Amino acid sequence: MLREFEPNTSADAVNGHPTGESEDTNLPVDADQHLPPHDSSDRPHPDSEATTGEGFRAILQNRNFLTLWVGQLFSQLADKVYLVLMIAIISTRFEAPGQTISGWVAAVMIAFTIPAVLFGALAGVFVDRWRKQPVLVLSNLLRGLLVILLPLGIWATLSWGTVAGLPVAFWLLLAVTFLTSTLTQFFAPAEQAMIPLIVEEGNLLSANSLYTTTMMASVIVGFAVGEPLLALADHLMSALGFADNGPAILVGLSYLLAGVCLMAMAPGKETLSQSKQISDLWRDIKDGLGYLGQQAQVRVAIIQLVLLSSVFAALAVLAVRLAEIIPAIKASQFGFLLAAGGLGLGLGAVMVGNFGLRFPKRYLSLGGALGMAICLVALAWTTQQLWASMACIAILGLCGALIGIPMQTLIQERTPEVMRGKVFGLQNNLINIALSLPLALASVIEARFGLSNVFIGLGVFVGLGGVVTWYIADTALR
Numbered sequence: 001m002l003r004e005f006e007p008n009t010s011a012d013a014v015n016g017h018p019t020g021e022s023e024d025t026n027l028p029v030d031a032d033q034h035l036p037p038h039d040s041s042d043r044p045h046p047d048s049e050a051t052t053g054e055g056f057r058a059i060l061q062n063r064n065f066l067t068l069w070v071g072q073l074f075s076q077l078a079d080k081v082y083l084v085l086m087i088a089i090i091s092t093r094f095e096a097p098g099q100t101i102s103g104w105v106a107a108v109m110i111a112f113t114i115p116a117v118l119f120g121a122l123a124g125v126f127v128d129r130w131r132k133q134p135v136l137v138l139s140n141l142l143r144g145l146l147v148i149l150l151p152l153g154i155w156a157t158l159s160w161g162t163v164a165g166l167p168v169a170f171w172l173l174l175a176v177t178f179l180t181s182t183l184t185q186f187f188a189p190a191e192q193a194m195i196p197l198i199v200e201e202g203n204l205l206s207a208n209s210l211y212t213t214t215m216m217a218s219v220i221v222g223f224a225v226g227e228p229l230l231a232l233a234d235h236l237m238s239a240l241g242f243a244d245n246g247p248a249i250l251v252g253l254s255y256l257l258a259g260v261c262l263m264a265m266a267p268g269k270e271t272l273s274q275s276k277q278i279s280d281l282w283r284d285i286k287d288g289l290g291y292l293g294q295q296a297q298v299r300v301a302i303i304q305l306v307l308l309s310s311v312f313a314a315l316a317v318l319a320v321r322l323a324e325i326i327p328a329i330k331a332s333q334f335g336f337l338l339a340a341g342g343l344g345l346g347l348g349a350v351m352v353g354n355f356g357l358r359f360p361k362r363y364l365s366l367g368g369a370l371g372m373a374i375c376l377v378a379l380a381w382t383t384q385q386l387w388a389s390m391a392c393i394a395i396l397g398l399c400g401a402l403i404g405i406p407m408q409t410l411i412q413e414r415t416p417e418v419m420r421g422k423v424f425g426l427q428n429n430l431i432n433i434a435l436s437l438p439l440a441l442a443s444v445i446e447a448r449f450g451l452s453n454v455f456i457g458l459g460v461f462v463g464l465g466g467v468v469t470w471y472i473a474d475t476a477l478r
Contacts, residue, residue, distance in 0.1 A: 059207045064198040064265050068136075069210055071261040072191060075140055076218035078254035079184060081230065082147070083112065085247050086177065088230055093154060094170055104170070111174040115182040116432030123185040124425015125284040128273035128418055132190045132197065136262045139187040143180050144255030150176050151248045189424035196412045196420070197267050202357075205409045209353035212404040271417045288422030291415075296476035297362075298414050300469045301407035302427045304365055306434045307465045308403050311372065311458060314438035315341065315393070321443070321451055322379075328386040337393055344394035348401025361406035362473045368402030369466020375399065376459030380452035403466075 059065050090104040127135060153172050160168035192211075199207045230247035273284070292299045316338065323334035356364060375396040382388035415423045446454050 058203045059199060059210070062199060062203075062207075064267060065195070065207055067261055067265050068191070068194060068198065069214070071136065071140070071258040072211065072214055074254045074258035074261065075187065075191075076214055078143070078147075078251050078258070080218045081251055081254075082177075082180065083108070084230060085147075085251050086173065088247055089150075089154070089173065090170075093158075094167060107166075107170075107174060108177055111177040112181045113432065115178060115185055116429060119182055119185045120429025120432060121285050121288065121422070121425045122281065123182075124189045124288065124421040124423070124428075125273075125281055127186060127189045127193060127421030127425065128284070129421075130190075130272070131270055132194045133262065133265055133267055135186055135190040136194065136265075137259045139183045139190070140255045140259030140262065143183050143187075144252045144259065146176050146180055146252075147248055147255060148252030185425070185428065188428045189421050192408075192412070192424040192427075193417075193420035194265075194267060196417070197270060198265070201413060204412055205356045205405065206353040208409045208412070209349040209356070209401070209405045212349075212401070212408045215404075273418050273421070284422060288419065288426050291419055291423065292426065295414060297473050298411050298423065300473045300476075301365075301410045302423075302430065304369070304403055304407050304466070304469050305427065306430045307369075307462060307469075308400055309431045310434040310438050311376075311462055312341070312400065313435045314442045314454075314458060315396070317438065317442035318446060318451065318454065319393075321446055322383060322389060325383050325451065326386050326389060327384065337390060340390040340394040341397035341400075344397025344399075345401050346397075347394075348398035349405065351398070352401055352405045356406060361410050362470055362477075364406045365403045366466055366470040368399040369462055369470070371399030371402065372396055373459040373463030373466070376455050376462060380455040380459075383451055 086108045087105055090108070094104055150173065153176070154169045157169040157172055158167070162168065163171055195207055195211060196204060230250065236246060292302070319334040319337045323329050323337055329336060352364070375392045379389060379392045379396075382392055411423065411427070412420070442454070449457075
């Protein structure tokens with residue numbers, strides 16, 4: 001059974017202070033009761049500098065949120081460029097002449113994906129038990145150190161021979177990738193759970209317009225700018241005497257800068273989960289699953305975010321083939337197409353952040369899903385036209401913001417503080433799987449059925465998914 005804390009109706013609790021609570025004191029939890037969809041004690045501490053108001057003005061005056069957002073920028077960029085870095089290291093250190101790189105890259109993708117599948121939900125349980133800021137800071141600092149030290153480790157182990165047919169240095173690269181991805185599983189739910197602690201409920205939609213857009217755009221922009229960014233870093237560091245180490249230093253420094261930025265936050269009091277024993281881990285995971293089973297709107301919101309992530313991941317792969325087909329550009333210039341999607345996401349974020357409160361969230365997501373479906377089908381008929389394709393992708397990004405931002409906000413609003421880590425851990429677990437499958441399968445499916453047919457299939461998939469999930473959410477409200 002799910003556990004619940006009793007709402008505190010005292011004046012202190014209404015103002016965001018659970019009566020008699022210190023920073024790490026836990027509210028009582030009853031194992032035989034169910035969690036409410038929301039509790040007044042979830043509101044931000046007054047010291048969080050959150051202000052009330054609509055649009056971006058309020059959150060731009062919130063120093064804590066701006067600090068979190070800047071940390072997210074550095075961290076998300078490092079996350080996405082990391083995979084590009086691994087490909088660069090493989091091509092220079094391990095790939096033999098005439099040998100395909102796909103096998104090496106597949107091994108790295110597996111090492112990166114396994115922690116998301118195994119530890120996503122588990123990390124969320126620990127995030128509910130620990131204070132969020134130390135988790136955010138340490139996960140970034142440790143990732144930064146691992147990446148910066150990786151070239152030194154590879155250099156030291158290149159002469160160590162092979163194990164199971166693979167160089168020891170490559171096993172080291174896989175181990176660093178595994179550890180980096182594991183730390184990411186702790187960072188992601190802690191970051192999402194931190195937002196409602198430092199932002200007033202009325203401003204959550206605007207805050208998430210920046211957060212979600214940054215997360216989604218990093219998937220697109222990371223693939224587009226990763227290679228030239230690493231090439232620039234390699235050139236600059238070579239001039240300083242760090243030949244072949246510039247890319248790793250750049251990615252590592254990005255993680256370190258994220259950790260340093262997040263040290264400046266002052267989130268105030270937190271309500272932590274009462275569970276402390278290792279034996280409670282499985283029960284806590286079941287609590288998160290049980291909560292999603294009871295809360296139809298939260299469950300539907302996560303499903304929509306998973307669908308959205310799948311589409312953007314597939315688009316990141318299909319854009320290379322689309323650029324190859326369009327006569328006006330080369331395959332290597334696929335970044336122009338992805339940049340159009342990033343621009344659309346940015347415009348959508350501005351729209352939702354300033355005007356989204358005027359509409360029910362489920363209708364925003366329905367409109368976004370139908371808009372994405374139309375754009376994907378339209379792409380099937382514009383594969384020879386550069387500007388038409390870029391326009392479709394830009395509108396696709398805008399519609400994606402209509403889904404991602406309201407749904408992320410809804411999850412934060414309706415999930416009690418002591419459950420957020422578990423819920424966000426499960427959410428990230430599903431999204432990471434959703435990101436990995438299209439990255440691995442999109443090119444294979446495109447080669448089998450053709451680009452236009454894949455776009456049509458994606459459009460039908462998104463449209464039907466949007467209508468079905470809207471119907472379930474609408475029915476739950478009746």
